[in-house]
Amino acid sequence: MDVGKQDPDVSGRKIKTVFNKILIANRGEIACRVIRTAKKLGISSVAVYSDADRDALHVKMADEAVHIGPAPSSQSYIAISKILDAVRATGADAVHPGYGFLSENANFADALKTAGVAFIGPPVPAIEAMGDKITSKRIAAAAGVSTVPGHMGLIEDAAEAVRIAASIGYPVMIKASAGGGGKGMRIAWNDTETREGFQSSRNEAKASFGDDRIFIEKFVTEPRHIEIQVLGDQHGNIVYLGERECSIQRRNQKVIEEAPSSFLDAATRKAMGEQAVALAREVGYFSAGTVEFIADAEKNFYFLEMNTRLQVEHPVTELVTGLDLVEEMIRIAAGERLRFGQDDVRLNGWAIESRVYAEDPYRNFLPSIGRLTRYRPPVEGRREDGTIVRNDTGVFEGSEISMYYDPIIAKLCAWAPDRITAIDAMGRALDDFEVEGIGHNLPFLSAVMAQPRFREGRLTTAYIAEEFPVGFSGVEPDGTQARLLAAVAAFINVRIVRRSAQISGALANHARSIGREWIATVADREFACAMVQHGAVNVVAFADGPSLAVSSDWLPGDSHATFVVNGEAAGVKVSLNGSGLRLRWRGIDVTAFVRSPRVAELARLMPVKPPPDTSKMLLCPMPGVITSLAVRVGDTVEAGQTLATVEAMKMENVLRAERRAVVKAIAARAGASLAVDQLIMEFE
Numbered sequence: 273m274d275v276g277k278q279d280p281d282v283s284g285r286k287i288k289t290v291f292n293k294i295l296i297a298n299r300g301e302i303a304c305r306v307i308r309t310a311k312k313l314g315i316s317s318v319a320v321y322s323d324a325d326r327d328a329l330h331v332k333m334a335d336e337a338v339h340i341g342p343a344p345s346s347q348s349y350i351a352i353s354k355i356l357d358a359v360r361a362t363g364a365d366a367v368h369p370g371y372g373f374l375s376e377n378a379n380f381a382d383a384l385k386t387a388g389v390a391f392i393g394p395p396v397p398a399i400e401a402m403g404d405k406i407t408s409k410r411i412a413a414a415a416g417v418s419t420v421p422g423h424m425g426l427i428e429d430a431a432e433a434v435r436i437a438a439s440i441g442y443p444v445m446i447k448a449s450a451g452g453g454g455k456g457m458r459i460a461w462n463d464t465e466t467r468e469g470f471q472s473s474r475n476e477a478k479a480s481f482g483d484d485r486i487f488i489e490k491f492v493t494e495p496r497h498i499e500i501q502v503l504g505d506q507h508g509n510i511v512y513l514g515e516r517e518c519s520i521q522r523r524n525q526k527v528i529e530e531a532p533s534s535f536l537d538a539a540t541r542k543a544m545g546e547q548a549v550a551l552a553r554e555v556g557y558f559s560a561g562t563v564e565f566i567a568d569a570e571k572n573f574y575f576l577e578m579n580t581r582l583q584v585e586h587p588v589t590e591l592v593t594g595l596d597l598v599e600e601m602i603r604i605a606a607g608e609r610l611r612f613g614q615d616d617v618r619l620n621g622w623a624i625e626s627r628v629y630a631e632d633p634y635r636n637f638l639p640s641i642g643r644l645t646r647y648r649p650p651v652e653g654r655r656e657d658g659t660i661v662r663n664d665t666g667v668f669e670g671s672e673i674s675m676y677y678d679p680i681i682a683k684l685c686a687w688a689p690d691r692i693t694a695i696d697a698m699g700r701a702l703d704d705f706e707v708e709g710i711g712h713n714l715p716f717l718s719a720v721m722a723q724p725r726f727r728e729g730r731l732t733t734a735y736i737a738e739e740f741p742v743g744f745s746g747v748e749p750d751g752t753q754a755r756l757l758a759a760v761a762a763f764i765n766v767r768i769v770r771r772s773a774q775i776s777g778a779l780a781n782h783a784r785s786i787g788r789e790w791i792a793t794v795a796d797r798e799f800a801c802a803m804v805q806h807g808a809v810n811v812v813a814f815a816d817g818p819s820l821a822v823s824s825d826w827l828p829g830d831s832h833a834t835f836v837v838n839g840e841a842a843g844v845k846v847s848l849n850g851s852g853l854r855l856r857w858r859g860i861d862v863t864a865f866v867r868s869p870r871v872a873e874l875a876r877l878m879p880v881k882p883p884p885d886t887s888k889m890l891l892c893p894m895p896g897v898i899t900s901l902a903v904r905v906g907d908t909v910e911a912g913q914t915l916a917t918v919e920a921m922k923m924e925n926v927l928r929a930e931r932r933a934v935v936k937a938i939a940a941r942a943g944a945s946l947a948v949d950q951l952i953m954e955f956e
Contacts, residue, residue, distance in 0.1 A: 290606035291315050291366040291390065296330070297355050297380075298370030300666035301683060302582070303330035306368045309598040318362045320355065322348035324674045329666050336362055343676045349373045350482075352380050359389055366390040366605060368598070372678070375581040376403050392605040394580045398555040402578040405449045406487050412575040415554040417547045420566065420574040422489025433470040434463045436488050443493070446470055448477030449485035454525035455923065456480065459491055468914070472924050475899075479919075492574065495566045495733050497521065498533050500548035501589045503600055504558040509610045512545035513593050514619045516585055518564075519731040520720065522637055523923075527713075527736070528720060529585040530624045531592045534691060534729035540571050551578060560586070560601050566733075584627070584683065587664055591623035591687040622694040623687045626702065630679035632711025633744040638894035639920045640711030640948075641675045644668075646831065648706035649682060659697035660687040673710055675895055675920060681712065691729070695721050703843035703857055706832050719747045719859035747859035749795050757864060758792035758799040759812040759820040760835050760844055761853050765790065765866035766803045766810065768828055791872035793865045794855075798872070888936075888955045890927060892946040896920030901942055903953075907935045916940075916952055927952070 294310050295318040296303045303319060307330060310317040319334035324343035331337045338358040341348035348354065350373050359367060367384055369375035369392070378399040381391040393399070402408045406424045413419045422444075423436045437444045437460060446469045448456025456477035458469030470486060478484040497518040504510035517533035518526045532541070548563035562583045564576040586597050604610075631637040647669040654660050665682035673679065686701055688694035699721040705714055720726050723739060732738075749757060769786050792799045800815040813819045826833035832845050845856040852863040867875060892898075896918040903915055909929040916927045933955035940952045 291602065293318060293335075293362065293364045294366045294368055294392070294602070295320065295355075295359050295362060295364035296334070296368050296370060297349070297374055298368075298372070299325050299328060299330055299349060299677065301664050301680065302370035302372075302584075302666070304333055304666045305664050306370060306598055307333045309596055309602070312596075313599065313602065315602070318358065318364050320349070320358050322676075324672070324676055327671075329668050329671065338362060343674065345373060345676065350377075352377070352383055355380070356383060356387060359384070359387065364389065366392055366602070368392040368601070369581065371579075371581050371584055376579070378403060390605050392559070392601050394557050394559045394561060398552075398557045398561075399580045401555045402557075402561075402580050403450060405447060405577055406485075408578055409575065411554060412551050412578075415547075415550050417551050417563075417575045418565075418573055420489045420492065420576070422487065424487055427470070427486050427488065430467045430470045433486070433488060434466050437466045438463065440488065440490050443491040444488050445491045446473045446486060446488055448473055448481065448483070449487055450477060450481040450483035454521070454523055456486075457524045468926070472917075472926070476924055492566050492568055494569050495519075496533070496535055496568075496731060497526075497564065497576075497733050498536065498544070498567050498573070499562050499564040499583070500544050501583070501586070501597075502548050502552045502557070502561050502563060503597070503604075503610065504552055504561075505604045505610045506558045506607055507609050508553075509613070510549050510552050510557065511610065511612070511614045511617055512548050513589055513595065513617055515541060515544065516562075516583075516588055517731065518585060519733050520726075520735050521733050522736045524733075526585060526627065527629075528624065528626050528717070529588055530622065530691070530694075531588040532619050532622070535567065535731070536571070540567075540573070544573055547575075551575070559604050560597050584680075585625050587662060587683060587685045588623040588625045591660065591662065591685060592619045592621055593617065594620065621687055621689045622691045623685060624694050624698050625683055625685045626698060626717045627680055627713075628682040628684055628705065628707070628717070629713045630673045630681055630710050631713050632894075633713050633716040634746070635711065635893055636743050637713065637716075638711075638925070638948075639675070639679050639896070639923075641673050641679075641895050642710045644671045644673065644681075644707065645709035646706050647671065647681075647708075648832070649684070650701045650704035655697070657697075658689065659693065661685070661697065661701050662687070681707065692727065695727055699858065700841075700843060703845075704832065706845060708831075715746060715856065715859040715861055716744050717859075719744070722747070722858055746861050749860045749862065751797075753858070753860060754794045754797045755799060755814065755817065756820070756837050756842065757844075757855050757857065757860070757862065758794045758797075758801065758814075759822050759837055760824075760842070760855060761794065761864035761866050762790055762792050762801055762803055762812045763810050763822040763824065763835065764826060764846060764853055765792075767826065771828055787868055789869055791867050791869055793867070793872070793875075795862050800869075888933070890915055890952045890955075892918060892940075892948060892950045892952055893927070894918065894920045894925070895948050896925070896946060898940050898942050898944050898946060898952070899924065901938065901940070903935050903938075905935050905938055909933055909935065918946070 293316040296306045307317045317334045319330045319337040320340045321331045340354040374380040384391045443461045446458045456473045460466040460469045474484045501513040516531045518529045520528035562579040565573040567573040630640045632640045649663045662685040686697040702718045788802045802813045804811045809823045824835040847854045849863045852865045899919045900917045913929045918925045936954045936956045938953045
């Protein structure tokens with residue numbers, strides 16, 4: 273088998289003698305991902321869906337679909353009885369759990385086994401052993417795997433958590449024993465943060481996993497999150513498929529992943545891989561699994577946990593190994609032996625994944641819900657320059673992003689022979705990705721791709737907090753970028769004006785005169801320029817700098833186009849904004865104005881309208897449910913004091929006072945569902 277090519281989808285061959293029908297006990301992009309491989313292998317697929325997902329993409333893609341209940345996952349996607357009913361109703365002989373939901377639920381896997389249905393995943397004992405974070409660390413230590421110092425016993429209350437944290441030494445990581453995906457996880461630097469973090473972690477753990485057990489371990493400073501992909505069959509063969517760097521995280525939720533890691537050398541990669549295999553062998557593991565490590569600046573690494581499922585970020589491993597991990601999981605569940613050994617595994621090139629989330633980076637990445645009024649991902653496949661773009665998604669234009677589930681829209685991946693080329697390919701793909709109707713993190717992802725620190729590979733799990741200490745407010749264009757956007761704006765303006773001047777039936781000597789001199793304003797910079805056309809190319813001649821040649825097939829009404837500026841292509845999103853042009857590119861979001869010199873002179877005299885004063889209000893920063901109010905009318909609050917807690921997309925968000933104030937009125941109550949910017953309380 274050729275392990276190491278970049279196009280995993282060409283390797284499948286139909287499995288003729290095992291599964292006839294696979295039910296996917298999941299939703300969204302991972303359900304679509306499994307369905308694609310099932311189709312490739314000639315296996316029928318069954319989707320399950322809640323009320324909120326009745327019109328979802330995975331339902332449309334599957335050969336059959338079964339309704340399993342209301343929108344809350346506790347009444348649908350993690351209701352074992354309802355999944356089993358769907359299995360019986362459709363005659364499915366295997367179930368793929370995807371990730372999240374029931375993917376690491378030993379009771380679910382055991383129930384399928386009892387029903388005579390194959391679970392496309394690891395054996396029940398391995399799920400049980402690795403699913404409990406406390407037990408897994410004990411087993412890892414026994415298997416010779418490096419572990420982080422910490423308290424592996426159960427913690428009863430916040431007071432005990434504070435005592436344990438103090439004995440370990442700050443900072444500490446508070447984690448849910450059954451946790452994953454960043455839920456039920458907090459970093460605490462002092463007793464107060466431990467007390468608050470313990471309760472929030474417990475609440476999130478109970479809501480997400482039905483298990484509120486918590487443990488505490490030492491938090492490694494300057495850490496890098498590096499994980500090893502393992503794959504084993506039911507005949508004792510286990511291999512590791514290299515590593516994934518997952519250090520770009522926000523609130524312990526991965527945002528950007530890559531394979532391989534620029535940090536590891538061959539010796540460290542081998543050591544980590546062998547320890548991961550040793551742990552898998554210790555628990556009799558088979559199927560795909562991931563062993564997560566934390567590494568310090570000296571390349572010391574420590575076991576974090578083992579995820580007994582397919583990871584969200586598995587596509588980057590597929591791109592550098594040429595394997596289809598879902599296909600391998602299906603073959604292993606069917607009893608097949610691995611078709612390759614450790615010596616056959618080669619890492620070819622570099623792959624990067626950007627998670628496109630329904631989160632508003634301009635509002636501190638708060639969840640955003642609503643309808644995708646526009647969804648146009650970049651074209652997938654191999655490009656002329658040899659790079660590859662892949663987009664795993666579970667939505668389409670018109671889809672609804674629900675408050676009930678994780679806010680992931682898509683996983684955009686780019687492959688190239690080397691890291692910098694892969695980063696550049698990702699940057700172009702992000703420029704070409706159109707999402708409208710909800711808040712999303714595309715501009716933030718673009719900004720990261722351009723940062724020198726990221727391009728140099730100097731990463732830690734604190735990257736986002738360190739690079740964006742006061743949050744993300746967009747990318748301010750530098751002089752060169754502003755000039756490029758000014759040229760694009762001038763090109764668009766002249767094309768609009770020329771089109772407006774083309775009035776059919778007009779007398780030749782009554783044609784509208786189009787001026788040559790313009791003032792383009794971008795990010796408070798003014799560029800005096802003249803537009804000169806040379807065939808299909810328009811030359812923007814700047815009064816204070818070199819001319820730029822611009823060509824594009826953009827037409828009025830196009831929301832995106834590629835503009836070739838002095839030979840360099842730029843994918844720019846374009847929309848009208850009053851008398852201006854909203855241009856978005858590389859994380860930059862500006863409204864450009866192109867005016868005649870006289871109009872520009874008058875525009876400078878116009879007053880700027882100030883924004884409304886909300887300094888004495890606490891507004892709900894996202895659509896969600898008020899789970900608690902920590903103050904009453906008349907209370908004096910201090911800066912940083914907890915005011916309320918809002919739950920959205922299964923995550924708790926603590927709202928704190930920005931300054932010392934007195935509570936004048938409370939407009940919301942605990943349990944109320946609020947819209948974004950809805951008033952919670954006022955201050956005197």
